[in-house]
Amino acid sequence: MLKRLLPLILLTTTMAAQSFQLEETTIAKTQAALTSHKTTCRQLTQAYLTRIAHYDPTLNTVVTLNPQALADADALDKEFAQTHKLRPLQGIVVMVKDNYDTKDLQTTGGSLAMKGFIPTEDAFMVAKLRAAGAIIIAKSNMAEWAFSPYLTESSIAGITRNPYDPTRVPAGSSGGTGASVAANLAEVGLGTDTGNSIRGPASHNDLVGIRPTIGLTSRAGIIPLSFTNDVGGPLARTVADAAAVLAAVQGYDPADPITKLSEGKAPKDYTASLDPKGLKGARIGVVRKYIETPTTDPEIKALTEKAIADLKSQGAEIIDNFTLPDLDRGPQKPTCGGFEYDLNQYLAAHPNAPCKTLAEIIDSGLYLGSIADRLKHAALPAAEATTAHCPDTYHDPRKIAFRDAITQSMDAQHLDALIYPTWSNPPRKVGDLKSPAGDNSQIISPMTGFPAITVPMGFTVNQTLPAGLTFVGRSFSEPELIKLAYAYEQATHHRQPPPQFPKLH
Template structure:
């Protein structure tokens, strides 16, 4: 705060006009939200350059050092500090572009970045610099966000269970370094959970935003297919691929989501919103959203007593957390009841079978231009530069005829069956007047690293991806001695993200389950005490008694067009 403002504050305290407690504020990097960062920016207590350096310090000390490093970050952006300085100057002269101005983000390394290599976790793509940003990355940069680092992932996003790549190795769970962070966006999940950046981007073909969010006590949003662009994201299966936010709070996830949602001519799926005015998703951050809401519990995904073979190996710990969540939802006025989707398992099975990886990855590699390190899936396999865990998946992809999926009978059948499943899901929602389905994002705690045989528990791949309908996961508490995170998922109608956001926010604000991992505590210099800027009405009161208010607010000039 400017010296004049400090004098005003002191004089106002002496006159008894302002309570002392209202003037002091403390910024703490750990768990800092976008709103808190903006308050610190506005009070001149923090710059974006300082913020970037604080995060870089945490990455250097916590991600790479020690006997069991978290190992979530593939590389940091060497231009991040310079970009932050430029954004600080822009803020000083013209004001912020958006709430994301100067906010550092962690980007999964299957998003194209024009200034950083994009490898999808594979040594076969090491050194690949895309010609431009992925649509979502460009949207965030336009909003003033800073690409701080590229995060690790399950190589080519194949695995929902783990995040292991040939480019970096194994990412660990920050809540228990002996366990997995899930996949494929485990690097983003671990990094955001450990406070290496403010928010992050993940991708989700089966569970890969929602699974790592659940395992890392985060919020993850998988949008309706057609609401957010996949252009510039290394594809796995474009019938199901989505990119989206991973954050420590619903509000932060929504601020990112607002920036990335919308029409992109490079992704034909977004034609669905080409002529639509999208809502202000932040308006649906309403603590009372659960009051009167109707929610259907999909017991067959997690209750052994349901008789479903899918739930037979579900953890009693997760069932207990789900029962507690249901009680919390009801305490806020929600109507919660068990429900079923008839023939659910058969519907899920019928939507599978269309492996389009070779077609999609070859098209992506062609988009990189002549300098791409490899030009086809066949060249990736021939290079041998990949982790052994993805060998079978690569070979399976190459075994499929490289023709447009629309020309393959198995894909045509799968797509027709997806329409059948969509209708079945909507019938249950509509006939019961449900606002959403709910279930545990995983029905088992995070596995130990190297464990490939214990119960799976991944509920996410069989719900939103086959239908293309949206879902959001929110922290639900902790299993096994109150240490391992679990997530509650809301799954709803197409383009009904506003309802899911409201439900997730109301539940989050009721329960406040999110807490940082204890292994990654605050470092020196991460706490800043400062004095708050009086509200405009207070400044007027001070001027009435003859106290200058010069310096209370930083003056802005009009930004050039």
């Protein structure tokens, strides 16, 4: 796919001023360069296209380039020349996961069965990005139908690789977004998270990832995996950048009524939370369950203990250990539509989609052989296929009980947040599905709707493979979590770019 699009890329364009460093830039630095005329939106966009052309054949993060990206950049440059003002994300180049609707770009969910499908409208979050002045440069590869937290592989684009070691995985399912942002193929990105899929790629790619409170960002226009747990959010190289993107994409959307809950609970921006002394006086609970597992990698454990010490040194009070309540998983037999119902609802809202139901997708045979059984098992008997979707996070009795139990325990101990290693093991080798995985993200946030932020906490395996630390808080506590994560980030500065993908000359 990318090779066919390379003629669209003008490889000879360079940055106007060599003093502007594209690699590892931040939103603040990029916009300062724009206002001081050290660069333009077009030059920024071209520079990222050039990096994609040079480096993406190794990583395979891109499914579809945006052929209008340079034209979009030109329009933003013209606007700035007239207004002398920048919108919140003007000129910021964004990679968008391929399960977000984009009205001008193919949207496939990673499946060949959806090849060529172009929605008629943007997903709500994508529309908010564009309104903020962001430039969508491409759609990123993902685990097909967002099924895998371990591997980013799709029938539409193949396997995405980890920029810190291309023989390893970037986690799933938002691994294409994660790997591209880590390798500076885009400035920031959008992912989705059902059980892991923002936080896992953040941990494996030395990034900051925010899984927002369910209800803070709209799911409208996102191909679903499990509407009860799905949520979209940012992947970025810094806490400040992730917070800026979150501020731009959040908000009430009538097409996703659960977002009504966010009204009055979310600030317009999070800059007030970017306090380098934000850990002073904070009370943080350690979920030691995710540190002391028999298969936890010793280096991950050591990094986590060092992170705890770093939090203490910045003035946090550590409560060790926070014991999780039991989660009653309930009956195993499906009693609601689940993936099939949610996907069929999405497809019904998109009459131009090439397949109209999960059954048609299965019949097409256009999917990875490795997910065939899961697709078929997701197909409910005809009598159940049209039942209502599963109860959402705020109406499922067992999730309510679990959330209330955690909240009550946090309240009793006066805790501001919980922490644990995002993954207890380093990224696996591509093709390895047997060694310990170590995903710790599937329970607390998905089963409560609570927000969580993953921040880099160092490297393992001869200082080559990233690891992440997760902060979890109560519903709509993003400002507090951003404050804690930012203070930790500023005290430690663990983010490092992947050495194999340096600045181009």
